Amino acid sequence: MDLKDKKQVRNCWKNHNFKESLRHALAGLACVWRDERNFRFDVWAAAGVIILGALLRLQLIEWLWLGWAIMSVLASELWNTVLENVVDLVTDYQRHPLAKKAKDMASAAVLLNAIFAAFVGISVLGVRLWQLLMR
Numbered sequence: 001m002d003l004k005d006k007k008q009v010r011n012c013w014k015n016h017n018f019k020e021s022l023r024h025a026l027a028g029l030a031c032v033w034r035d036e037r038n039f040r041f042d043v044w045a046a047a048g049v050i051i052l053g054a055l056l057r058l059q060l061i062e063w064l065w066l067g068w069a070i071m072s073v074l075a076s077e078l079w080n081t082v083l084e085n086v087v088d089l090v091t092d093y094q095r096h097p098l099a100k101k102a103k104d105m106a107s108a109a110v111l112l113n114a115i116f117a118a119f120v121g122i123s124v125l126g127v128r129l130w131q132l133l134m135r
């Protein structure tokens with residue numbers, strides 16, 4: 001297939017407007033929710049944190065830190081899934097040391113974000129809960 005043909009094929013599935021792009025992005029979210037147990041766990045954990053934050057009447061700056069932590073975990077979990085899918089596509093599910101390296105590194109990125117989120121959660125919610133208990 002030459003470059004012109006490839007461009008024509010690509011144009012067939014290219015998003016033609018914002019609504020179409022949004023629909024595909026939401027389909028991606030539904031897909032990761034359906035396929036990834038860890039992503040579902042993170043979403044439920046985030047929901048718990050948001051409810052607790054509302055009960056503790058957090059300030060804007062505290063919401064911003066929590067929001068950043070939550071989104072970085074969810075986004076890294078999504079990218080991890082993207083990478084797993086691409087690696088499986090390229091390797092066709094065959095074992096390869098580079099596939100292992102790439103997947104392990106993507107998992108490490110999730111781990112780093114999870115550590116950051118735990119640190120933010122303890123700093124914001126932990127401190128607030130401690131103050132409440134000590135009153």
Ligand SMILES: Nc1ncnc2c1ncn2[C@@H]1O[C@H](COP(=O)(O)OP(=O)(O)OP(=O)(O)O)[C@@H](O)[C@H]1O
Pocket residue numbers: 038080084091093094095096097099100103104107
């Ligand atoms: N093609 C491969 N070649 C070599 N090792 C692989 C390959 N695919 C997966 N692995 C190893 O197995 C581990 C788990 O891979 P898998 O694709 O099952 O991810 P997962 O269990 O969905 O991970 P996560 O919990 O991060 O979502 C990888 O981190 C890697 O060490």
